[in-house]
Amino acid sequence: MPNQTEPLFKAVGLSKEFGFGRQKTLAVNQVDLALEEGEVITIVGESGSGKTTLAKMILGLISPTGGEVFFRGEPRDISTYRKKLAYWKNIQAIFQDPYSSFNIFTKIDTVLLDCIRMRGNGNLPREKKREMMAEACSFVNLKFEELTNKYPFELSGGQMQRLMIARIFLLDPKILIADEITSMIDACSRATILDMLMELRDKIGMTVVFITHDVGLAYYVSDKVYIMEHGKFVESGTPDEVILNPKGDYTKRLISDVPKIYEEWDLSTV
Amino acid sequence: MLHTIKEVFRSPKFTIGLAIFVVMLLVVFIYPLIITDDPLDIIGLGTFFEPGIYVNLYDGLESKTYVLKLEDAAANRIASKLGEQERLDIQEYLLLAGVPEEEIDIEDTEKLLELWLNNYDPTVRFPGSTSAKRKYYARLDASLDGLLSTEAAIIAVKNEETGELEEKSLVKQDDYVNVSKVANVRVLPLGTDNFGRDMLTELVSATGVSLRIGLIAGLVATSIGLTLGLLSGYIGGWVDDVIMFITNLFIVIPSFVLLVLISYSIGQEQRGASTVAIVIGFTSWVWTARAVRAQVISLRHRDHVNLSKLSGHSVAHIIIFDILPYIASYVVMAFILQISSGILAEAGLSILGLGPKTTDVPTLGLMMNWAMIYSAHIMGKWWAYFPVIVVIALISFSLNLMNTGLDQVFNPTLRD
Numbered sequence: 001m002p003n004q005t006e007p008l009f010k011a012v013g014l015s016k017e018f019g020f021g022r023q024k025t026l027a028v029n030q031v032d033l034a035l036e037e038g039e040v041i042t043i044v045g046e047s048g049s050g051k052t053t054l055a056k057m058i059l060g061l062i063s064p065t066g067g068e069v070f071f072r073g074e075p076r077d078i079s080t081y082r083k084k085l086a087y088w089k090n091i092q093a094i095f096q097d098p099y100s101s102f103n104i105f106t107k108i109d110t111v112l113l114d115c116i117r118m119r120g121n122g123n124l125p126r127e128k129k130r131e132m133m134a135e136a137c138s139f140v141n142l143k144f145e146e147l148t149n150k151y152p153f154e155l156s157g158g159q160m161q162r163l164m165i166a167r168i169f170l171l172d173p174k175i176l177i178a179d180e181i182t183s184m185i186d187a188c189s190r191a192t193i194l195d196m197l198m199e200l201r202d203k204i205g206m207t208v209v210f211i212t213h214d215v216g217l218a219y220y221v222s223d224k225v226y227i228m229e230h231g232k233f234v235e236s237g238t239p240d241e242v243i244l245n246p247k248g249d250y251t252k253r254l255i256s257d258v259p260k261i262y263e264e265w266d267l268s269t270v
Numbered sequence: 271m272l273h274t275i276k277e278v279f280r281s282p283k284f285t286i287g288l289a290i291f292v293v294m295l296l297v298v299f300i301y302p303l304i305i306t307d308d309p310l311d312i313i314g315l316g317t318f319f320e321p322g323i324y325v326n327l328y329d330g331l332e333s334k335t336y337v338l339k340l341e342d343a344a345a346n347r348i349a350s351k352l353g354e355q356e357r358l359d360i361q362e363y364l365l366l367a368g369v370p371e372e373e374i375d376i377e378d379t380e381k382l383l384e385l386w387l388n389n390y391d392p393t394v395r396f397p398g399s400t401s402a403k404r405k406y407y408a409r410l411d412a413s414l415d416g417l418l419s420t421e422a423a424i425i426a427v428k429n430e431e432t433g434e435l436e437e438k439s440l441v442k443q444d445d446y447v448n449v450s451k452v453a454n455v456r457v458l459p460l461g462t463d464n465f466g467r468d469m470l471t472e473l474v475s476a477t478g479v480s481l482r483i484g485l486i487a488g489l490v491a492t493s494i495g496l497t498l499g500l501l502s503g504y505i506g507g508w509v510d511d512v513i514m515f516i517t518n519l520f521i522v523i524p525s526f527v528l529l530v531l532i533s534y535s536i537g538q539e540q541r542g543a544s545t546v547a548i549v550i551g552f553t554s555w556v557w558t559a560r561a562v563r564a565q566v567i568s569l570r571h572r573d574h575v576n577l578s579k580l581s582g583h584s585v586a587h588i589i590i591f592d593i594l595p596y597i598a599s600y601v602v603m604a605f606i607l608q609i610s611s612g613i614l615a616e617a618g619l620s621i622l623g624l625g626p627k628t629t630d631v632p633t634l635g636l637m638m639n640w641a642m643i644y645s646a647h648i649m650g651k652w653w654a655y656f657p658v659i660v661v662i663a664l665i666s667f668s669l670n671l672m673n674t675g676l677d678q679v680f681n682p683t684l685r686d
């Protein structure tokens with residue numbers, strides 16, 4: 001339908017080249033992507049296919065070498081600090097490796113306070129801010145009183161990723177990019193974390209972009225699945241289309257790595 | 271953080287280095303409180319007095335005398351004038367004067383002196399004898415005069431009216447004075463330098479000044495290097511290009527040459543110790559800048575930096591809180607090395623005569639320079655340069671030891 005409102009986020013022909021000369025790699029090659037408000041999409045691809053590079057371009061952390069990006073129908077402008085700040089109020093991320101995602105010299109309180117300040121609530125009374133932080137922590141089953149004056153590296157990997165979700169809880173963004181957030185975490189915590197993230201999504205209605213190797217996850221949580229190979233989207237569509245009727249060999253191979261695909265997906269056993 | 275600091279003090283290398291350094295600092299601070307003399311005061315009329323205890327002779331004569339009957343006193347007295355070397359020299363002279371070799375017994379003091387008295391003639395010139403040699407023999411002759419006498423020496427004063435000498439007291443050969451009873455005694459543990467300054471006082475003061483020069487040079491070099499390295503590494507783009515251009519410019523011109531040129535053009539009168547320190551710092555930031563830049567480049571795409579950006583932090587905040595702490599250990603290490611190389615650079619400059627102006631304060635480099643100009647090393651006046659070298663080496667050694675210790679703590683791969 002041509003006259004429908006513009007998508008929240010749209011990228012056209014997005015490309016990223018690293019290096020030059022013989023070392024040149026085309027990490028992301030002519031990717032088109034649209035994100036509607038509130039939808040959950042998954043980008044699946046093997047290691048080195050360019051998923052993280054694409055995510056960082058969507059986030060505006062690295063600049064594309066080709067293509068255009070639109071946010072709310074307008075060309076995205078993040079040329080100055082203020083404009084970046086405004087953009088990042090809407091789009092946030094959780095990274096793959098919790099151990100390297102936090103500054104080891106910054107206390108947990110500061111990490112959470114930064115989020116409150118980012119939302120423009122920096123001037124609230126101290127008590128109110130502590131209340132908000134405690135609420136965010138309890139949402140992800142952490143006790144704020146036990147975390148104050150501690151450093152992130154004193155937590156386990158799973159607890160750190162939960163703290164990341166607490167961050168998102170406070171930031172309340174429109175889009176969240178979750179780049180393999182469970183790949184460094186043991187199987188038990190993995191389900192809990194995905195559960196919490198989906199609960200948060202239902203609560204604040206944000207768009208979620210899952211990036212993963214795991215076709216199973218893609219099938220069960222997402223509205224749309226993109227298969228990425230060598231920097232390109234080779235297949236896309238609803239989970240049923242892509243995963244139950246794969247067309248390309250690459251997709252078939254990705255799917256064959258997940259034996260439990262036709263069983264009922266139970267978060268507690270993943 | 272606290273843990274790392276504890277770890278640092280558990281490293282024996284760091285602790286030893288720090289201990290040496292702290293001891294030197296304490297000496298530099300406490301010594302002037304006890305010995306308040308001006309380190310540049312010229313007390314000795316003459317150059318390079320040997321280390322030792324200097325007893326005022328006049329006061330010694332005035333002091334209470336004690337008689338000690340000591341058996342080897344006479345032998346010691348003779349030995350101090352007529353040592354092994356002097357006996358050989360006398361033998362050489364006698365041979366030249368035509369005394370048959372079998373008549374000379376250099377162990378027999380009495381016979382030797384007799385031969386000497388009979389044969390020494392200051393007017394004779396032997397072929398090949400230098401004037402220095404002749405003067406030496408004249409001095410030797412004078413010092414041997416009355417060596418075997420057992421008479422007491424007479425102390426006489428001039429009568430103001432008649433102009434005649436009147437006997438005042440006798441100094442016998444077994445008279446002694448107690449040094450602690452003599453009114454004026456000066457200990458010069460390291461003797462005096464070429465100007466006649468007390469070497470130890472001067473050395474302590476110079477150590478303090480040189481440490482200050484090292485510290486200022488290190489601070490200047492580290493802050494320039496750190497600032498440029500952070501900016502060019504983090505901001506990149508044209509900022510990086512400009513800074514790297516300047517840095518490479520400084521690299522192709524050897525910093526010591528630059529240092530010499532700048533010092534020379536500043537001129538002797540304007541070169542205070544601090545000016546020299548700043549100039550040294552200004553020419554030695556290059557490697558810090560390059561190393562910091564390399565580290566920042568490897569840090570700036572880390573996820574914690576990305577997260578900080580996503581938390582709305584400004585570039586300044588990210589550089590100070592997300593980059594700087596990660597390279598702090600490196601910067602501290604670079605700073606320590608800069609202090610040590612700053613002190614060495616000052617020494618190098620001063621030896622070339624391009625150091626701080628000489629009328630202000632002594633520095634380790636200036637002391638080396640003076641010792642060299644007055645040929646202390648050729649004349650064997652070891653106390654004029656050796657202690658200075660030891661202090662320079664100790665400073666360098668302790669700072670490098672601390673640096674290695676830190677390196678082992680911060681780089682776990684270097685631990686053994």
Ligand SMILES: Nc1ncnc2c1ncn2[C@@H]1O[C@H](COP(=O)(O)OP(=O)(O)OP(=O)(O)O)[C@@H](O)[C@H]1O
Nearest residue numbers: 018019025027045046047048049050051052053054
């Ligand atoms: N900063 C960079 N400089 C040069 N090449 C890069 C850079 N970042 C990524 N690449 C290259 O781009 C390609 C895609 O990398 P990317 O990290 O996006 O893969 P990925 O799909 O996220 O892989 P993984 O599943 O292992 O995280 C890789 O070939 C990688 O070597």
Ligand SMILES: [Mg+2]
Nearest residue numbers: 051052053096
């Ligand atoms: Mg990745």
